[in-house]
Amino acid sequence: MKSTQGERKLAACFAISPIFVLSLLCAAQTGKVESIGPLTDSSVPRAVLETLEAKGYRLTLDEPAPACELWIRKSVPAQPKKDIEGLAYPQLAESTLVGVIRFSQPAADFRGQRIRAGFYTLRYELIPNDGNHLGVAPNRDFLLLVPAASDADPKAQFKFEELVALSREATGTKHPGPLSLAQADGMVTAAAVSKDDQDHWIFSAPVKLESGDEIPMALVVKGRAQE
Numbered sequence: 001m002k003s004t005q006g007e008r009k010l011a012a013c014f015a016i017s018p019i020f021v022l023s024l025l026c027a028a029q030t031g032k033v034e035s036i037g038p039l040t041d042s043s044v045p046r047a048v049l050e051t052l053e054a055k056g057y058r059l060t061l062d063e064p065a066p067a068c069e070l071w072i073r074k075s076v077p078a079q080p081k082k083d084i085e086g087l088a089y090p091q092l093a094e095s096t097l098v099g100v101i102r103f104s105q106p107a108a109d110f111r112g113q114r115i116r117a118g119f120y121t122l123r124y125e126l127i128p129n130d131g132n133h134l135g136v137a138p139n140r141d142f143l144l145l146v147p148a149a150s151d152a153d154p155k156a157q158f159k160f161e162e163l164v165a166l167s168r169e170a171t172g173t174k175h176p177g178p179l180s181l182a183q184a185d186g187m188v189t190a191a192a193v194s195k196d197d198q199d200h201w202i203f204s205a206p207v208k209l210e211s212g213d214e215i216p217m218a219l220v221v222k223g224r225a226q227e
Contacts, residue, residue, distance in 0.1 A: 031193040031201060034058040039071045039100060044119050045152035052100060057191050061201045061222055068107065068221055070203065072099040073154075078209040088139040088183045089124070089217070091209060095158040096124045097151075098143055098207070101179075101221075109145060109177040112224040115170055119148040122179070125163055138183065143219060145170040145177035180220040188216035199223055 036056045039049055056071040076098055081090040092098075099122045107115045122143040129140065144167040151166065158166065167176030182202055191205040200223030207217045 031062070031195070032060040033191045033193050033203070034060070035191075036069060039102075041102075041119060044100060044148045047152060048097070048100065048121060048148065048154050051097065051154045057203070057205070059193050059201075059203060059221060061193065061195075066104060067201070068104070069102040070099060070221075071101075072205065072207055073097060075208045075210045078211040078213065086129070086140045087126070088141045088181060089215070091211075091213075091215060092124045092141075093157075094125055094160065095156070095163050097154045097156075098122045098124055098217075100148060101145070107222070108224065109171065110142070110180045110220060110223070110225055111175060111178065113171045113173055113175060113177060115145060115177055120145040120170055120177075121148050121151040122146075123151075123158070123163060123167075124181075125160070125178075127178070139181070141181035142178040143181060145179065180225070182218040182220055184216035184218040186216070188218075193221070198226060 034057065036058050038054045039052055039056060051073050052071040053074050056069055058066050058069045061067045077093065077096050078091045079093045084090065100119060101122055102119050103115060103117050105117050107117075109115055123146060125142055125144050127140045127142055144163060146163070146166045147169050150169055164176045167178075168174065170177035180200075182200070184204055188204045188206050191203070193201060193203045195201050200220045202218050203221045204216060204218040206214050208214050
């Protein structure tokens with residue numbers, strides 16, 4: 001029996017549908033990174049603004065609206081590498097300012113705590129090496145969220161408890177607001193975002209150090225610790 005022209009067209013549509021669906025799935029897994037201009041918002045202290053690169057990044061993940069915007073420091077202070085087990089970024093000193101993030105709508109940290117929309121500085125810190133935090137992440141490196149209005153001096157070096165107290169202002173709880181730093185996968189030459197097998201959305205980009213070196217950095221911008 002000969003097929004009609006309409007049946008042939010319908011068959012052709014179904015033939016290409018899997019390819020179209022696969023394309024959508026791939027796009028959903030990789031997200032999108034857009035380059036944006038410098039951060040100039042007056043709610044961020046001027047001294048902090050002056051440390052940031054002239055361009056930022058707008059990240060779109062699994063929703064139509066952008067998830068966040070990021071600006072990385074022009075050159076991040078470095079230290080001699082620490083030979084400590086479980087560190088992915090031994091070149092960074094604790095409490096170092098790495099950049100600024102903006103959430104245009106409420107978000108969540110790596111603990112699943114609600115984070116209000118707004119601007120936050122990102123400061124490097126190590127998760128305590130004790131039984132209470134065992135297995136929270138593959139490595140101890142995190143960036144703590146601090147409301148930008150409470151962090152006016154980019155050169156400030158906070159003690160652990162001081163930084164934790166500042167970060168609690170971001171969550172409104174007894175816990176700070178951490179974003180997990182992941183181990184970058186090989187060389188990173190351009191900003192990108194992807195989703196791993198634990199439903200973590202990871203932003204990766206090259207970061208310049210004051211030493212003149214450049215390191216790849218990977219930050220979980222959406223996703224929480226496994227229960």
